[in-house]
Each structure stands twice: as C-alpha cells, then as structure tokens.
Amino acid sequence: MLASRNLSLSCLSICFAAALLVAVPGRAVEFPSHPPQRPLPVPSRRPLPSGDLRYVSPTGDDSASGEQAQPWRTITFAIRQLQPGQTLLLRGGVYHEHVVCEAQGTAEQPITLRSAPGELAIIDGGLPEFLLQPENAWTPVADGAPHEYRSVRAYPNLGARADTTNLLGAFADSMVPLHGYRFLTDLRSDNEYFSAIEAGKTEAGSGIYCGPGLFYDAETGHIHVRLDHTTQLALKSDNYRGETDPRRLPLIVAGMAGGSPLSLQGARFVQLQDLVVRGSRSATVSVSRCTNITFDGVTSYGGQAAMGVVDSAGLRLWNCALRGIAAPWTYRGSLKYRAIEARIFSASSWAPTGSDNHDFELAHSEFTDCVDGVFIGNVRNVRFHHNLVDNVSDDGIFLTATTAYDGTTPGGNVRIYQNRFARCLTVFAFGVGHGRQRMTEHGYQTGAGVSIYRNLFDLRSPVMYQQPIKEAIDIGTFGRLAGDHGGPLWEPMAIYQNTILQHEGPFRNYYCGGLGGHLGPGSKRRVLNNLLVQEVGSLGGVLPPVIPPVDKNPPPAVPEEPDDPLADLLDPEKPPRPSLINPPPDAKPPGLLSKVPLPIDFQADGNLQWCYGAPTSAEVLLGRFRRSAAFEASKVWYPAGWTSHDLVFDPLFVHFSLFDPPNTPCDPRLTDKSPAIDAGVPLASDWEDPLRSQDAGRPDIGAFPLGSTAWDVGVNGRMRVDGVAVDAPSVTPSPDGFVLQDPAVLGERFAARNEVKVAMVEGYPAFDAPLLSYVLRRQGATVEEFEKTWLPTTEYAQYHAVVITGDLARAKMEPHQFSADDLKRVRAYLEGGGVLLLTRGGRALFATAEGTNFLVEHAGEKPQRLSTDPLQLLLPKHAWTSHLQGRTPNWINDRNVSPLKATQGEKIIGGPDKATLLRLPLGKGSLIYVGWETAVSLPSGRDGSSVPEETRYEEQLQVLSKIAAAIVDR
8 A cells, every 4th residue: 555655646746747737628728838739638537448558657677577566767668568358557757768669469369558538648759857957957159049948968879860840849738749840040030031142042152041940059969949939020929929948948859860759560459548659850750660559649749740650551640640840930930941741641652662551541640840741642551531731831642553563552441531631732742762652554544543532621811921021911821622743643543422521723724623624534533512611712624625536446326415404314214324434334535455544434413612702603614515515525434524513602501601700610511502512423332422311312512401401520539521620529439449440451461571581781872672672571571771781700690681782892891701710600591591683783792802702602613804794694594584584685685784703503683694683593592693773674653654664663573572581481
C-alpha cells in the first residue's frame, strides 16, 4: 500500500509538465503564448482490458517487475519485455525518450501500448530543460534582435546539417508550432514580408521574420529563440501577441539527434491507444516494415511529418489527430522556402522500395496545419473516411501512383468518402517529381484508381498560400479541388455525390470546379451527381475534347434514345443499357488496337452548378457544348451525352449566405424545394455509396440526400461535416480486428524478409543502388545500406550477399580496395555460400597485385589487351537473359559498359576474353559482375518517355531482377 501511495504522489509531481498540454473540460484556460489552433488532447476513460497488464511510469525502475506497484521506467525497455496478448499501461506524465517498438503480437493476441485510464502519457523527443526549467535554460543576447535569447548550454550533438532547419518546436501550453529558422538573419529581421527580402525566396538576403521560432548555431552549438510579436494587418487576431520572454514559457525544442520520438520497426499486430507524441525534427511517428498496426486515439505533433510510413501493411488510424508545423501566422512560403516543406502523413515517396505500403484505413481522424497534407498515392488499397483535412497551404491529398522500377504501379484502389475538406490550396494533387509514369502503347500508366464520394469540400475561406502585401487587410488566396505539378496524367477517378462550396471560379473555367480539366489521352474520369456552388466568378463550363472512334472494332450500335434516356435504367425489368458505367461486354475503346490517339475516357452528367454572385443558366453555361459535334460524339460511349442532365440552379440549401464572416459554417443540406432532389443520374450498383439506402427514387444531387443528417468527422466525432462543433462528442470505437483480409499470409511474407539479409555498399556515384535495393526487396530480402561507408570483410558472414556499387574512391572511402587479408576472408565467405555482386565501379576493389591475382585465378589468365570485338549474348538460354529471346540488344555495347577481363566462368554477355555479365562459382557461393549501369537507361520522370525507351530499360532491369531472385532463392 505504501509503495502504491508513493507512486501516485510521484506521478502527481511529474504531471505538471503534462498539464501544460492537457485541456480540462469545462474549465477556462488562459494561454500565455497563443490560444491553441486545435483542441488539446484529454485523458481517455477507455476501460482497462482484461488480460495480462504491465506498467511503466516516468518515476519507475527498469529493474522492477513491471507490476502496478513496481512499474518500469522507460517505454522501450518495457516493450521488449512484452509477450503477445499483454497490455502496457503508461502512467500519466512526460517520457523524454526516443521509443523503439519491435513488438511481435499475433492476430489473436495483439500487443497494446496505451495511457492508463484517466491519465495522459506524452512521449517527448525534445530537450527536457526547455520544458521543465525554462527559467534556467535561456539568457538574453546582448547584440541580438529584440526579445532574442540563446541557450545557456551548448548542444554540439543535435545531428545538425549545414544550411537547413535543424530545430523544430512548439509552445508547450498551446502546442502552437515554433518556426524552424534556416537563417539567423531571418530570426533577427525586422521585416515580415517576402517582397522585402532583397534576394531569392530560398536565399538569406536581408531576412524575413516568420514569427516566434528557433535557430541552431552550428558553430557555437547554441540554440537561439525569439518570441517577438507579428504585426501583419491581414493576420488580424492571428498575429502573435503572447509572452516574449522564453524564461516564462515552457517550450518544446527538438533537434535531429535521436530521430523519431516513436519508431515502430518490424512490429506486428500492435495497438497504440490514447497517447501523445511530440518533439521531433524528423517524422514524429515512424512506421517501417510493420504489419497490422492500429493507432487509436493518438495525437502526433509533427516535425518533418506527423507520421511517416514505409514498407508497411495493415495500418489503421482511428480517432487520431495529426498536426503539422504551421502556426496561425505561417504562410506556405515561410515553410517551403525558409524552413522545411513538411507533410502531415507521409506514406509515399518518389523512389519505390520494392515492398511498398498497402491496406490502410485512415478514419475519424484529423490532418491539419501544414504545407502538405496526406501522401497516399503509392499506397495500394486505402480507405480514407470521416476525417477532417484543414489548413493545408499546398497539396491536400497527393494521389499520383508513380511507376516503380520494375514497371508496376504500387498505388491505387483508394476510397475517399464522408470527409470534410477545408482551406486546402489543392485538395487533390498529382505529380511525378523524381519518379515517373511509364509510357505504354496505350498511354501513360497510372494506378488502380480513386473513388471520391459523399464528401463536403468547403473551400470558401482563404488559404495561407500567397502572403498579401503590407497594406492588405485580407488574405486573397482560395483553394481549388484539384491540380498538378508538371502535367502528369491524373489517376483514374470516379467523383460522384459530393457537395462542393467554392469562393471563386476554376482555373480556365474548366467544367465543374476544374474536374473537367487536365485530361489527356488515356485519362479515365467520371464526374456524376456532384453539387457545386460558388460565391463569385464564372462557373466552369469548358469540357475536354472528344476523340471520335476510328477503330476497326467500334462499339456496338446504341438504340435510339427514348424521351427520357434514363427511364429504362430505373426499370428493374430491363437490363442495364450500354454506357461508361455499364459498358457492353464486348466493347473495346477506340484506339487500343489502331495507331490513332487513345481517347479521353470521360463521363460527366447529373451535376448541379450555381454561382450566387453571378447567376447564370444552363443554356449560357452549357448550351454551346450541347449543340456541338463534341456532344454528339460523346454519346458513342455515354448514350445520353455528357452534361445532358446537368442543372444550373440555386440548390436551395438549408442555410448559405454570402454575408457570413469567413470560416462560418453553412448548412448545405437540401430543402424540400431543392431542384437537386431526384435529379441525379443512376449509378452502378457496385459503386460504393454509404447513403444509398437513404436516397429514395433517383439519386439526389450532392453529398446529402433529402432528410439526411450531417455526419460527424474528426476525433471522436467532435465536428459535423458542415463544420459545426458537436456539443457532446462521443467516442467512435475502432472496429475489432485489422484491415487485412488474410493477415496470416501477409505476416509470413514480412517475416520472410528477415531470412535473407543483403548488404549494399554504395560509393559515389552509385546510380544503380536504388534499383538493386528495389529488386532485392521485391524478392523478399532485407537490404542494409552502407552509403559511402566501408563494410569490413570481417562482417560479410552476417549477410547472404554483399553488393558493392559505385566508385568507392570517389566517395572518399577508406579503405576502398581489398587487402591480402580481406581477400582471404572474401574467399572464405564465397566458398561458404556467400554472394559478392559487383557493378562496374566495384572492379577497383581488385586493383592491387593480390586482387589481380585473385581474379586471374578464377576468371582466367588476363590477356595483354582486350579484343575490340562487339559484346554478344553468349548464353541466350541462361535464366538471367532468357527474356531477350536470343537476340543481342543494342544496349549491350553502350558507352557506359565496362567489361571485365575473363576467359573462364559463366560468361553470359561478353566476348572471347571479356564479360559484362559474369558469374564465377567459388565453392558454394559465387562472384557476380554486372558491367553496365541500368540507371542510365531509366526514363526521366518529368521528361516522360517512349515505349522503346521503356523497353530498353526494362530489359536491363529484368536481368537485375533475375539475379536478385537467384540470390534470394538459392
């Protein structure tokens, strides 16, 4: 009893720091810094689970038993003690550690990490003194800017890099972010406007003060802080007006050292509940190589990202809050050009990994306050629903599924429904960046498609994108539905039954808020039954061109239209008519078999548009198109013709006013007089629609069928989808089980990756390193990368294979050649069954006399001079080159090819005295040489490609893929 009482008193003593964050329901709180942008997390009353419980406390002891009266102290230690089915309860308080979770639960007995009931555990990767003892942590800078302070201590080990933002942080009382300054000039500037920098947007120039923030001086190791006020007219009450002395304010201050405060690495069947994670310069929560992970009631305050996920499957976010690093006074340029271009949720990268993410559910959560939002383009199978996405000054949801190195597209089959999107510059964004979209004979390759339905897009309020001039009193940038970077082909999309509220007209007056634009050959898009209203400007009426069919396989003739072309679709006695929703079984789109351009596979109908500030009519907006040849041509695949059932009328919402102040919710449900009632076109029964049963008769246009209620979104349903706060939000329980249909199979797949370990030693440049890593991971290997780092030959035995690529000498690696002792160990490694794979730069490893003798012994006596004969495919039936079908492709003799002198061994590509694809058997193992760089032929993302270029590249990559398969399967 005494031990339990002492524990309780100790926990109370440390909860002071946690109380700086916790919101107390029903109690007014004054914030010395700035009022919070978002509701602060509160302790959960989730009941204790049955089963085996373990405890950890900030005042515990890792030598204790982990029982309630004897808790452990550190979370990472405690996790390592857990067995399947156990729950680790974190007592309330702040845990200053970088937690690593490698827990291995099972589908029947997952492992759970959670706060104790009624308490709030905070994992904090920041420096403790700035939170717990700010009065002793800072000292004024005599020759600095007004209200500039620096740390009393120096911090030489923060993992700093030159010319970048090395620190991020937040006010601990409100969790409003602090700006991470790249330049001391910016921190000290008295200028608040980009127009007065007197240099480029990314150059220091005369500086720009971006609000309260931090700077790390790499020369002295000291941290500088300045909490001066901002004075911009356009910001109004969003200007900073709080405390300017950091000694009076607890702050979260985090550097790069230590990485993420919470990292899950190779974990399986783990549930994390009711936690707060903060204090990071990198991703605050990092998930890597994991399966079946559930975050439920977790709040993450972002660094580079609030959450980053790679190579994982079966991820669920439920009732989670992911916050970015934008303060109320932060513009896009402040972060993009003067700090870091952070994301909120990052599960896509330009470079594919070979074991890419799939099977995610992100639901009842909030993604807010950042430059970029949710990157899920390269994730396969995603459900994104009942979420709030708000205050994103650039890309809201990034959807492009780039082509992987092996020609596949990892992303697609994304369902986005019943969400609220507000204040996003570009809600749905597309781009290739450093990736690519593969060119095929049918056009650019995209992912498996996106369905967007029953969402509310409220884009009436300004976005923190373009900073207004000094004299301006308002911010003048507003969001749009979709846009792209660099003109990629947008993903196939079905966009239906949404309600869209915009301030102004779309770019180039493209149809339906821009959804009729950015279409090219090979595009596939459906825009049906959406309701769009605008406050000012011209409605979008510009539709894409129609490429008429000229193929030898035209679609079957379509019967003449009755008076109402949709009437028979509603008749249950009649079969569905041919359309793009229900294409005829034997229909073939024009262009697939002929050399004519691929048509734009587009369909638009049943949409209602209206502008309150500039009323118009359907005849004015769409009449010209409906009388055109393009309209008649559109009937080939859509019998009614594009837009034939579109309306241009006031939808008669329950409440909508042009005179409401910014950010005022409206009620976009339909009154019983609305022209949108029963005015939509029927949709195929296999198109998902959670509200179909509430919509009697024909579909009502928009997200809300007549008589329906506005559903709740966000954490615990704290907000209605129309933006109205819910008085008494209730917890939405996470469904039982996990996302994956067959978790056992997937778990085995991920477990298998630990069986084959490959070391990748990368010199400079090492262009083929990403490709080699990719093909190995695709085969199930675990690849450990050593960038510009020598791997001692004494460690080779830990790996099934060692790959050496790139120029080791240019990478300034020491050593960069095998010594006599190294060669003895290499021989033993290979004879024992290891594989050493060298690319053209790896030959230099054998440039010593001993190395030359080693090669002569196994590759044959070296000739005085290599022959000048062209290289040939010497073993056309070899497993690694059988796809070349016996021909010698022209890339075999490219300028970047470097043959190895060889008269012995398994010469697959080469000549009488040389080889560029060589396998030298040594005992149970082998030395493999690949004498060209496949990456030279990799088509560039932004420049596009041609089918011959793709073929040339893919032939080479298949060689690497087959070598990888041989390494893994041997």
